[in-house]
Amino acid sequence: MKVKSLSRSSDVYLPARNTEVSRLPRNLDPELHPFERAREYSRALNATKLSRVFAQPFVGQLGHGHIDGVYCLAKNIKRINAIASGSGDGIIKYWDLTTREEAVSLKAHHGIVKGLAVTLDGNMLSCGMDNTVKLWDVNKASEPEGGLVKTFLGGSGFTGIDHHRTNSIFATSSNKVEVWDITRSKPTADLSWGADNVNSVKFNLSEQSILASTGSDRSIVIHDLRSNSPVQKLVTLMRTNTICWNPIEAFNFAAANEDHNVYMYDMRKLTRALNVYKDHVGAVMDVDFSPTGQELVTGSYDKTIRIFRVREGHSRDIYHTKRMQRVMCVRFSMDTRYIFSGSDEGNIRIWRTEASSRTGVKSARQRAKLEYDAALIERYKNMPEIRRISRHRHVPKPIKTATEIKKTEVASIKRKEDNMRKRSKKGSMPFQKEREKHVIGVAINPPQKE
Known part of the structure; x- marks a missing residue:
């Protein structure tokens, strides 16, 4: 006859501190918990409500901002506490994010x-409408030359x-795309x-011999820099303001378009978009990927920032x-926790990527609770009540009005096309695919210059 002795570690049931209550052992056998799913749904619903109650995305602004509008931002890929900005009055500033x-x-x-x-050694490159590109040493800005290199x-x-x-x-x-060497003047x-x-113009973040404009x-x-020639050309219905390469998936890039949408493309097949990101009611001025490549942020002419x-x-x-x-410009921080936006009135604002998240040291039990709540919300995100609460946002009245007008216009166009197709x-009159109807054509291998 075999006899097995029951044993368990004291770390399982003894409290970590004297102020804590002793932990009770729990049997996780599903047969002993017939109402587990109902309890999990209640917890997911409460976690969703609390995430909306504590949603405070705005952190603050940088200094006193600029006198004129902020039209460009640049982050240092080697530092998470620095960012550069340029304005309409010709001023560029390098910011310390800790202060x-x-x-x-x-x-x-x-x-x-x-x-x-921002260059590899932390210096800044700036360009303007005065036909000049200038290289600045930020460590020598106090000298008489002002740091101009x-x-x-x-x-x-x-x-x-x-910069590469x-x-x-x-x-x-x-009026053309040019590649420069810092050691040369032409x-x-x-x-x-x-x-x-x-x-x-943007360099690919992984395959750095590729750039797009x-x-x-x-x-x-x-x-393609290896052959010093353009390779492919995509023409769309409306103008693209800027693009951003995915830092993880080297072939993919996002394009901010004037038709209120952002399009994701695979450079190997430009005849259709991989995805279409909607919801804006104005031209999308800038787009940026998070360093993980899982999310992107957009800034629009409708005075809003959206995260996809x-x-x-x-x-x-x-x-x-x-x-x-x-x-006019948006950027993710290098640790993906914050978003920086530059707008037309001259302010640079800092936002949390997760509206309800908070900084600071968290205990192991608190981190486990937050991860557990996030897993529950993800599991039950398609339940009607949770989906309604998590998606609801208060937006300015002009945005709400413009959204309703846009929905009416789109529905009217679709109804007209259906009526014409019936008759x-x-x-x-074939159906046009949503990911292809904005593409006019794709050209490959342009004629060589004489």
């Missing part, structure tokens, strides 16, 4: 600053700039393809304030 005060303020350009980038002259006003992740090269957009390559004016001819062009999950088509949250005007020959 929320400016560390460096420089009069960089005559006119609007259109682009900013070098000036690059261009043939026309610059509209965007981006590993090499000392950068790309600019103006561009090393011209990658333009057809557009009269190029709005923005957006043009005034409603095009998105993929360029990559696999979903509608926003999971919307941020707005009474004084915030048109949002037309069968097959003469």
Whole structure:
């Protein structure tokens, strides 16, 4: 006869502190808990309600902001407590996020600053409509020269700039796409393809020989630095303001469009979008991926910021304030906890990525409770009551009115198309796919320059 002695560790039932109550052993056998799902649903409902009660996304603003509108932001990929901003009066500032005060303020350009980038050694590159690109050493800003290291002259006003992740090269957009070496005063390559004016340019974050640009001819062009030539060109119904590459999925990028939507593309097949992110009622001015590649944030002309999950088509949250005007630029922090936005009235605001989250040291039991609540909400997120509470947001009256008008217009267009399809020959009016109807055409391998 075998005899098994029951034994358990004292860590399971003894309290960690004298102030805690002794923990009771619990048998997790499902047969002993017939109402477990009902209890879990009640806990998920309470957790959803509490997340909305404690939702306070706005953290604060940086210093006193700018005198003019903020039109570009740049983050340092090697530091989580620094960010750069550029405004319409030619001022660029380097901010210390721990104190929320400016560390460096420089009069960089005559006119609007259109682009900013942080180099590998922590310096700043700025470009403006005064036909110049300037390299700044932020550690020497107090010297008589103001920290100016070098000036690059261009043939026309610059509209965007981006720096390579590993090499000392950068790309600019103006009336053409040019690649520069920091050690030289002239561009090393011209990658333009057809557009009269190029709005923005971005390097791929993984395969860094690839960069993409957006043009005034409603095009998105993929360029290859290995051959110093453009590779593909996508033309859409309306203009794309800017793009952002996914830092994890190297082939995918998001494009902020004038038709109130953001489109996700795979560069290997540009004839259709991977996803369409809706809900804005104004032109989307900027888009940025989180460092994990799981979410993206958008800033729009309708004075709101929206956060999307990559696999979903509608926003999971919307941020707005009474004084915030048109949002021109947005960025995720490098630890994904915060969002920075620059708007037309000159303020740079800090938002929490999770509206109900709080900073500070948490005990192990508190962290376990938060993770348990998050798992319950995710499990029961499709239940009607939980879905209604988690999706409900108070929005400004102009946004609500514009949303209702847009829904009415879209429904009217669909109803008209259905009526025409019913009265037309069968097959003469095929249904247009939502992810393809904004694409006009894709061109590959442009003609070589003479």
